[in-house]
Amino acid sequence: MIGAGQLARMTHQAAIALGQSLRVLAVDPGEPAALVCADVRPGGAGDLDALRAFSRGCAAVTFDHEQVPQENLRALVADGVNVQPGPDALLHAQDKLVMRRRLGALGAAVPPFAEVLAPSDAVAFLAEHGPSVLKAVRGGYDGRGVWMEPTPELVAELLAAGTPLMIEKRVPMRRELAALVARSPFGQAAAWPVVETVQADGQCVQVLAPAPGLDEDRAVAAQELAVRIASELGVTGLLAVELFETDTGDLVVNELAMRPHNSGHWTIEGSRTSQFEQHLRAVLDYPLGATAPTSPAVVMANVLGAPEPVAMSVDERVHHLFARFPDVKVHLYGKSERPARKVGHVTALGEDMEKVRAKAALAAEWLSTATWADGWSVHGSPSPATSGTPVG
């Protein structure tokens, strides 16, 4: 796997069960996956020599991010490396203009959009479509590369800095959804239930599985759309289709990602097959795993670095969390805390979505900030007993 972030880290956990040996390419030995993998090679995705050395002997080469130059991928393919997904597919997750044009040609609903080669292009688009969002064509991530108030001055500045740009109509929407599917080179595909992704400041903070109140027909349509995109684009491994549910209930494609995705972390405990295992099965061309949910309601909440440094150690925070919620599952990525940085996630499971969501939100907020949003007193309140036989 090219990249050694938390996605590679969690893929390693899945690879262990499958008897596979995951090799990761890491820029820094302190990256999340480099801390826990036995086979770590140094280098970045921009370094073809490092990529070639890394790829030697791998049954398949895949990614935990999309920032791999096309020319390097094509060089690997020319060397005979089994790159999954291949560069032709991956391009659609790297270049938003290519993606928008292709999805438009496939008849998928996308917002009105245009390439921006000069400030006047943005001005004309705004005049025709009203409120719009400016996006970097390449390299955007977690709210970066997105500007909600495009002005001619901003456009001129970004173009002068060499940023390729596009503009897109802001879609009046109820919420964001995601349809996650896997597809193997053989052509088998499997879809998980469609989820709601709750955003704050341009970043996903919670994932609700399944998306509450989503009409069954619309959910199936979203799954079918994602499988069709995967098939038409030749995607192998995972494909996450980020969707807007408009205020009229229609589904519009926002972004594509071709790798394990934040919207699928809930599957580790919440589905019979996790997205990490499924990605490995898909890129290695094994038959895919069952995607049935293990619980009626599953909520994943990201643990983000707090705005201000927190005095209580992470270890002590984990202690208190375990004491209060013995059934919440914690995933820490081995990253230092910085404001809004994803340093881990928690997953809660149960029968009632609102209760499960409240629990996951409390747990994530506690791990982030060492404050209980509901005023729970750390020292004053009794810890609920662990289930089982609580004798000692």
Place this chain on the structure above:
Amino acid sequence: MIGAGQLARMTHQAAIALGQSLRVLAVDPGEPAALVCADVRPGGAGDLDALRAFSRGCAAVTFDHEQVPQENLRALVADGVNVQPGPDALLHAQDKLVMRRRLGALGAAVPPFAEVLAPSDAVAFLAEHGPSVLKAVRGGYDGRGVWMEPTPELVAELLAAGTPLMIEKRVPMRRELAALVARSPFGQAAAWPVVETVQADGQCVQVLAPAPGLDEDRAVAAQELAVRIASELGVTGLLAVELFETDTGDLVVNELAMRPHNSGHWTIEGSRTSQFEQHLRAVLDYPLGATAPTSPAVVMANVLGAPEPVAMSVDERVHHLFARFPDVKVHLYGKSERPARKVGHVTALGEDMEKVRAKAALAAEWLSTATWADGWSVHGSPSPATSGTPVG
């Protein structure tokens, strides 16, 4: 973790989620955990210098097997190393005579037993108790160190070879059970449902969770007994109490293990907290995790090396297994195949114990031998579609 077998390998998977760094002590770099851990130190449990170098900087030191000399553990403790479980507790999992005497003193039901210092001890015991089994006091495992037909000649031979021996009445029994609990240094304990362990040739081949048809009062009594043993012996981390259910329905203690145990592999998918996560939580003195089952019926089946070499590669066997059973979870340990060697396990989950058991048995047998015990034809039968949206 001292030892780098499959238990350490699966503990590493759990450690990753908790943000912990598991260091393993490995005799050989090809051991299951050494293949996948980032921090592998060379050495065996009998080498105090290696143990000391290994322990430096560890928050806690624990084991994936009991074959760690007492004097070495005591030396580590004297050095200030945080050894969990401590040597006083672990002794009861190392020495069957110490264990039997202690459990007898606690009032737990154990089979009649005696130390064997001479062939005449065995002869006298057999005369008094009838059919009995001879056991090595130390070092037995998976049917090794157990002799079902003790003769004076065998006893003399073993004693001459320096094997300390005991003899024990053979208990007429219906089946074997196991009660798995965890206990933290703080004193918190948690128990999983009592399971049935199905044996063949002295080795566990299947685990049924929960034990089918076990009376609720007896199950609770077994859990309470295990927690009491853990507490009285000062066990920290996991304690597996292997039990015989006699033909009158009573429960008699067979063995103790103080580490993650084969009887608990089902908890990876079958319980809210896996035994591997729980062992880490316990030895690090975190509050323990919820032990609620995730499914009404869970069956783990060991994948054993076949009696004869199998022509079909493991990889191809996995392919066919995934095609037939997309919902069976596979755990491979990275070990080469030898007859009866545990090279992996599978877990099946569902509503109906008999169906789940049949599926797990078929899957494990297939991975072992590349034969479907029910005559399923690899090439002639259609593969069931993966759940989700099977379009491609």
